[in-house]
Amino acid sequence: MSIKKAYNDWAEGYDINSNKTIDLDKKASMETLRNFNFSKVIELGCGTGKNTAFLLEKADEIIALDFSENMLAKAKEKIKDERVVFKKRDITTSWNIKNDFADLVTCSLILEHIKDLNLVFKQVSETLKNDGIFFVSELHPFKQYSGSKARYETEEGTQELETHVHHISEYIAVAEKNGLKLMELKEWFDEDNKSEIPRLIGLVFQN
Numbered sequence: 001m002s003i004k005k006a007y008n009d010w011a012e013g014y015d016i017n018s019n020k021t022i023d024l025d026k027k028a029s030m031e032t033l034r035n036f037n038f039s040k041v042i043e044l045g046c047g048t049g050k051n052t053a054f055l056l057e058k059a060d061e062i063i064a065l066d067f068s069e070n071m072l073a074k075a076k077e078k079i080k081d082e083r084v085v086f087k088k089r090d091i092t093t094s095w096n097i098k099n100d101f102a103d104l105v106t107c108s109l110i111l112e113h114i115k116d117l118n119l120v121f122k123q124v125s126e127t128l129k130n131d132g133i134f135f136v137s138e139l140h141p142f143k144q145y146s147g148s149k150a151r152y153e154t155e156e157g158t159q160e161l162e163t164h165v166h167h168i169s170e171y172i173a174v175a176e177k178n179g180l181k182l183m184e185l186k187e188w189f190d191e192d193n194k195s196e197i198p199r200l201i202g203l204v205f206q207n
């Protein structure tokens, strides 16, 4: 099944069914982004708007991109605020956003679906202002090595989505290639239990 179709299917249950990765991402994103000031934001793969809501606590303008109509429909139901524009866009194609627009580009749990990270990091660097911040929150590659990937439950059983493993060195190399400097790397554990494999990796880059 294509990734887009899978998210169109998952949209109905996405906010309802409990999911450790999604819940931990919200905590990681909020705790990290709390430390930064931002006004103009690009959110990649906004999904049902789980993180758009708290970004609005600080942002004056958010462009939120996603390629799933059903995920976007859920986000638009929840978030009715003139500071947010939701756009249907495949982030591996042109975003059509002017250069130097944003002081924050943020993405949560989407890059595991993107094969060629350069297609994304290049546009991050172009659309971010000088000194702007790029925040990435993703399933930790250690978790990916042990077989974890995005999945959701249906009446027919568990559906697994197509994913790509991205090593930590790959994130750092593709960022460097596009002029983005690593500022912070944090690993996030279930219940803060550091004797287990970390679930998420959080990366903060600066343009």
Ligand SMILES: C[S@@+](CC[C@H](N)C(=O)[O-])C[C@H]1O[C@@H](n2cnc3c(N)ncnc32)[C@H](O)[C@@H]1O
Residues within 6 Å of the ligand: 003, 004, 007, 022, 025, 044, 045, 046, 047, 048, 049, 050, 051, 065, 066, 067, 068, 071, 089, 090, 091, 092, 107, 108, 109, 110, 113, 114, 150
């Ligand atoms: C796991 S969800 C994460 C949603 C949201 N960021 C969150 O943390 O709840 C991944 C989202 O990425 C979107 N997505 C995946 N590949 C994409 C692509 N190439 N372009 C745009 N959106 C994409 C999916 O439609 C889905 O809404």
